[in-house]
Amino acid sequence: MKEDPWSCNSCTYRHESPTERQYLSCALCSARKNNNEPQRKKTSSHHKSSPSSSSSSHSSSSTRQYTPDTKRRKRQLLLSDAFQQPPKPNIQGTRKKSPTANTTTCILNGRSSVGEATTTRNKTDSTEINGDDNNTKEHPVKRRSILEALKPCSASSFVPPARYRDSPKEDWTTISLSQIPTLCPMTVIHNVLPLQVANSLLAQLEQESSCWNRGNWIIHGKEHQIPRTTATYQLLQDNDDTLLMDEEYLDNNPQRPVSPELRQAATAIAQRVQEQHSQPKWEPTFCLANRYATGQDCVGWHADHITPLGPRPIIVGLSLGACRRFELRHASATSGRHVSVPLPHNSIAIMWNDAQESWQHAVPRCSSNSLMQHATVGHVRISLTFRMQRHLPNLGKCHCGRPVGLKAKDGAYYCFCRPYGKDKHRTCGFWKRCGWAEQEAQRLIRLESCQSEEQLQK
Numbered sequence: 001m002k003e004d005p006w007s008c009n010s011c012t013y014r015h016e017s018p019t020e021r022q023y024l025s026c027a028l029c030s031a032r033k034n035n036n037e038p039q040r041k042k043t044s045s046h047h048k049s050s051p052s053s054s055s056s057s058h059s060s061s062s063t064r065q066y067t068p069d070t071k072r073r074k075r076q077l078l079l080s081d082a083f084q085q086p087p088k089p090n091i092q093g094t095r096k097k098s099p100t101a102n103t104t105t106c107i108l109n110g111r112s113s114v115g116e117a118t119t120t121r122n123k124t125d126s127t128e129i130n131g132d133d134n135n136t137k138e139h140p141v142k143r144r145s146i147l148e149a150l151k152p153c154s155a156s157s158f159v160p161p162a163r164y165r166d167s168p169k170e171d172w173t174t175i176s177l178s179q180i181p182t183l184c185p186m187t188v189i190h191n192v193l194p195l196q197v198a199n200s201l202l203a204q205l206e207q208e209s210s211c212w213n214r215g216n217w218i219i220h221g222k223e224h225q226i227p228r229t230t231a232t233y234q235l236l237q238d239n240d241d242t243l244l245m246d247e248e249y250l251d252n253n254p255q256r257p258v259s260p261e262l263r264q265a266a267t268a269i270a271q272r273v274q275e276q277h278s279q280p281k282w283e284p285t286f287c288l289a290n291r292y293a294t295g296q297d298c299v300g301w302h303a304d305h306i307t308p309l310g311p312r313p314i315i316v317g318l319s320l321g322a323c324r325r326f327e328l329r330h331a332s333a334t335s336g337r338h339v340s341v342p343l344p345h346n347s348i349a350i351m352w353n354d355a356q357e358s359w360q361h362a363v364p365r366c367s368s369n370s371l372m373q374h375a376t377v378g379h380v381r382i383s384l385t386f387r388m389q390r391h392l393p394n395l396g397k398c399h400c401g402r403p404v405g406l407k408a409k410d411g412a413y414y415c416f417c418r419p420y421g422k423d424k425h426r427t428c429g430f431w432k433r434c435g436w437a438e439q440e441a442q443r444l445i446r447l448e449s450c451q452s453e454e455q456l457q458k
Ligand SMILES: O=C(O)CCC(=O)C(=O)O
Pocket: 288, 290, 299, 304, 317, 326, 361, 362, 363, 383, 385
């Protein structure tokens, strides 16, 4: 669309991502703004549209010529683009639905709602923002929109749309939340808990997180600190000791007491999952908490361990605080599918079917300027990943005498010697096909296909 679409809206800085481009000026410009230093002078040409933008959106400016002669001129056009796209809600926070716009979600005053992020600009949106489509003069509402577009994202900003591509060579395609499950084994739901519950859970976890651990992991025999802090919450009732936490999950993660809000969240989330997946019954027995203090904290590409969960587990991540991108990519060499979904405060990502067997997920590093801050905790994002431990049959022991772990690889399941606890540096290399898990996976696949037929018939 533009010659350098990733440059800052206010200076020459190049942003890391289109998200940053759309929503932010660079760190320097933000700092300047925070110190009340004057921004680069904006002329009335900021409000002219570029010819590459839909001419129908600003018919009044169609007589002006786009002459990309200087970088400064381009920046002015970028600024005009930031003001036009994404569309902002009008003052009351409502926006009409446009037939040409893609659906995404916005958060306004801490409440998110479904709206549109235009990939094509349209008359409806420009009319709503400007108040008057034919008005070519600077307008007070326009001015505010520009300033809004330059502000670091806060809880009142739009959440950028989800996107996908089928190969790293392809351009990203913007998708709506309802398209996600048609592209990958994941469902994303916004506003999952009553906002008050989500807010108080966030405040409580943020306080509690001073006791969380920055654990370590081993790559090629060397210990590395993980780039986030973690904790474990056992959700079983006190008298239920039949599903005690797997030792592997306690390794690195201090186990913390469960608050009534956390229990309430677990129950509400189980209900939402049950609405989506009626069988088999899913009830989380524990959750792992992650705290990402800044954009530098992250989790790299991985699939979750299925040892205490069994094949094809449902795992649900609740996002609280800052909005970060959650990435899901197919793990095979034959598919390059990659889905990228920003997860705002109080949203869940339900991973299901073969998400742990055939896909990998990550919360990548991002510049702290580019992540969308939360009104109370700023850059901090806390995720709670709810999991259901199952009674697995005794899968035997490895050569060193420890209970084996369960792993999926290339469409088959294996029992293996898993390193954890004090002996996590050593494994005996035990590796054997697991017939039970393969049969169980087949059973679950049959259930899942009945269920998706049921959903189609609804
Ligand atoms: O923070 C997230 O949403 C993902 C965390 C995750 O992948 C994990 O805990 O295994």
